[in-house]
Amino acid sequence: MEKADRELFVEQVREHHASLRGFVRSLGVNPLWVDDVAQEAFIVAYNRLDEFDQERDFGAWLRGIARNLVINERRKDARRKRILSDNLTDVLLATSSVPEDEAEELGDRGLAKVNALRECIQELPEKSLALVQAKYEENASAQDIADNLGMNPPAVRKALERLRTSLRKCMEKRIDNALPTTS
Amino acid sequence: MTNLDPKNLIQLLAAEEASDAEISQLARLLEQDSSLASELRDELAFSEWIRQALRDRREQQSHALTEALSAQTISTAEWQQHTRDGEISSAGADSLARELSSDPEAAIALRRDLIEDEWIAHAISDAKSEQAFVDSLTTRMWAESSGDTFVSDLVTELDRIDGVADSTADNVIAFPTSRVRDSWWAKTSALGAAAAALAILAYVVTTQLNPQQATTALATLLKSTDDATWRGGLAPRADGSFDSGTYQLDSGAISLAMADGRSLAVEGPAVFEVNDDGLATLYEGIALAKASPKPSDDQIGIGLTSRNISFVDGAITVGIDARSSKSTGAIVFSGETALCLDNAGKCRDLYQHEAVRADHSRDKLVDVPYNPRPFSRAWELVSGVEANMGDIVIELPGADAGETKISNAGALRVFVENERFQPESPLEVDAMQPGLFASGSDDETQGEALVAANGNEMRSYLLQLSPGEWADSTDGEPMEASLTFDHPVVGVIYSSERLWESDDTVGASTHHLAGTEGRGLDAMGDQILLSEDRRTLNLRLLSGQTEIDQVRVLVAL
Known part of the structure; x- marks a missing residue:
């Protein structure tokens, strides 16, 4: 493998990991195994880098690899599966683009969006931040969060839903503002 | 094989763990002892029952799930x-x-x-950061492709990128290849971790360790109607502070300021609890809760819950009607929120001027028409305006300014137009000097730009007098009224032109003003006076005019 190829690959890891992880999750992969599947997709891509046509979209190529990995999960026995459900993954796969055909997919520009989200999260009031951290950092259950914050579980879920909505708006606003204007 | 006693052999067989030799041994023993055979039959039958019971339970659970699915109790x-x-x-x-x-x-x-x-x-999450992902990926790469140079290439590449991005990064981390390097992501994640740690620390300090909290009252009595009486052991202290506990308000209405800035009004007969965490729970009666005027406050929810229901957040003013034992009503006066039915684990969004009833027998939320009237006494206490003098009606949220009830004819009606807003551009108000009378002059008044300093928010009130009705009922006498606001008045708009111009900014409904031109104060005789402390507005409005009189009052929150 040429050194230039490896350098290209390294750049692509940085550029695509956020989008790829989002894509993998969106196919119904268990959240605990998302990084594992995404890394595996990168490793497969690395080992097949010679086959990659640089005229093509690398992100789409990666998604194709990840898609096949997720399809393969369905053939594994239950204990080794990294997806939540075969049937659910089937439905979600059906709505995902076939990578060779389509460059745009849900979750594109992931890195920029994660960076925007990070800024939005920093602006959250303390208690909202505690709620998001408990859910996304500590993976605490709604019941545990409710106990700690003096709420009830459905209220925790609803509060998180509203927080996600406000984070989504904030993220989109920042992304829109960052886009170069076309005249 | 060691010889086991008959009981052990039976247990092994029942557990399906007996070897062929052990089964043969047991068979020989059974031939010699018929009671042993009976014991074995009992044991095997019992084992089967246990299995059957477990199977039934599983089926029952599965059946319950199927039923739940078909009944769509799980959405x-x-x-x-x-x-x-x-x-x-x-x-x-x-x-x-x-x-x-x-x-x-x-x-x-x-x-x-x-x-x-x-x-x-x-x-x-640090565990999900780019650093963690790339660290893990490079380790896997190294393990799966040793001999290759992927890892060192990756480090070189990232060094090159870092060198461009920030050559002065302080933080160093050890990389899987034992190299020590500066890392932009380490810096980012360290900052993130520090921010998170600070946030958690601040949260712990404010919620658990803050020494002030021990000395600050959980709630303080703000207002109380003359007929307010308490029953049972607990009542506010002489200084108006509330300890945690359950209070029974026998009659009348009161308002409280909660320690975190929220306010609460309760109308008796009511039973409510002030919790240790500064929140309130209503068990019986009527209560109205208002969010802190500072939305940046660290709050989730409105701070008021009731039997099996709780609001999530986002609302500015909500009410709970717990007068019936069979259901609890919830209403949103302003803002939008979600209401959760705690036992059923269901929540639904609830928007301004919407109401639902929680049916306790069915654990269900039912839509009901928006009807704020039961909250009128409680609302008066938290509307932020107090009538000192004159015939004044504090209108409920959502009241239609175009409709005048017979009972309100001739009264100065006060509408809370917008409980909380921040004008994006300067708002033109009529020039007014505290302590000096101002008069309506048919749009010839001098204006001034009102700017919300430091992003502060405002509340807007609309005062309205329908002069025809006033004239009919008072034989042309001037109407005098005095109002005191709980926040300083920063702007008054009484000229028609500026009223029209400011409608959109405050979100006023003007459907009832179609065909109306002059809606501000009249040049001939209408007078208005703002007190030196900017809290009290006195009005003297002449009757006999043909058009409506309106004054918009803006207070700074």
Whole structure:
């Protein structure tokens, strides 16, 4: 493998990991195994880098690899599966683009969006931040969060839903503002 | 094989763990002892019953789940939520898959939600950071392709990128190849971790360790109607402070300021609890809760719960009607929120001027018409305006300024137009000097730009007098009124032109003013005076005019 190829690959890891992880999750992969599947997709891509046509979209190529990995999960026995459900993954796969055909997919520009989200999260009031951290950092259950914050579980879920909505708006606003204007 | 006693052999057989030799041994023993055979029969039968019972239980659970699914007690949205939590059962996933297969848009929406969840986790969690991902990837790469130079290439590349991005990074981390390097991501994640640690620390300090909290009252009595009486052991202290505990307000209405800035009004007969964490629970009666005027306050929810229901957040003013033992009413006066039925685990969004009733016998939320009237006494206490003198009606949120009830004819009606807003551009108000009378002069008054300093928010009130009705009932006598506001008045608009201009900014409804031109104060004789402390507004309005008189009052929150 040429050194230039490896350098290209390294750049692509940085550029695509956020989008790829989002894509993998969106196919119904268990959240605990998302990084594992995404890394595996990168490793497969690395080992097949010679086959990659640089005229093509690398992100789409990666998604194709990840898609096949997720399809393969369905053939594994239950204990080794990294997806939540075969049937659910089937439905979600059906709505995902076939990578060779389509460059745009849900979750594109992931890195920029994660960076925007990070800024939005920093602006959250303390208690909202505690709620998001408990859910996304500590993976605490709604019941545990409710106990700690003096709420009830459905209220925790609803509060998180509203927080996600406000984070989504904030993220989109920042992304829109960052886009170069076309005249 | 060692010789076991008969009982042990029976247990082994019942547990299906006996070897062939042990079974042969037991058979020989059974031939010699018929009572042993009977014991074995009993033991085997019992084992079968246990298995059967377990099987029945599983089937029962499965049946209950099927029933729940067919009755849709578990909604698709809830299954989606479980999917996002990574905790969906196999049956739930199948049910969701069935729903989504016929609704591709919903499937795409779920995928979008899952992606966002993943990104939020990236943004907030060190374990999901780019650094953690690349560290793990490089380790795997190294393990799976040793002899290759991927790892060192990666480090070189990242060094090059870092060198461009920030050559002065302070933080150093050890990389899997034992190299020590500066890292922009280490810096980012260190900052993130520090921010998170500070946030958690601040949260712990404010919620648990703050020494002030021990000395600050959980709640303080703000206002109380003359007929307010307490029953039972607990009543506010002489200084108006509330300890934690359950209070019974026998009659009248009171308002409280909670320690975190929220306010609460309760109308008796009512039973309510002030909790240790500064929140309130209503068990009986009527209560109205208002969010702190400072939305940046660290709050989730409105601070008022009741029997089996709780508001999530976002609302500015809400009410709970717990007068009936069978159901509890919830109403949103301003803002928007979500209401949760705690026992059933259901929540639904609730928007301004919407109301629902929680049916306790069915654990269900039922839509009901918006009817704020039961809250009129409580509302008066938290509306932020107090009538000192004159015939004044504090209108309930959502009241139509175009409709005048017979009972209100001739009264100065006070509407809370917008409880909280921040003008994006300067708002033109009529020039007014505290302590000096100002008069209406048919749009010839001098204006001044009102700017919300430092992003502060305002509340707007509309005072309205329908002079025809006033004239009919008072033989042309001037109407005099005095109002005191709980926040300083920063702007008054009484000229028609500026009233029209400011409608959109405050979100006023003007449908009833179609065909009206002059709606401000009249040049001939209408007078208005703002007190030196900017809290009290005195009005003297002449009757006999043909058009409506309106004054917009802006207070700074």
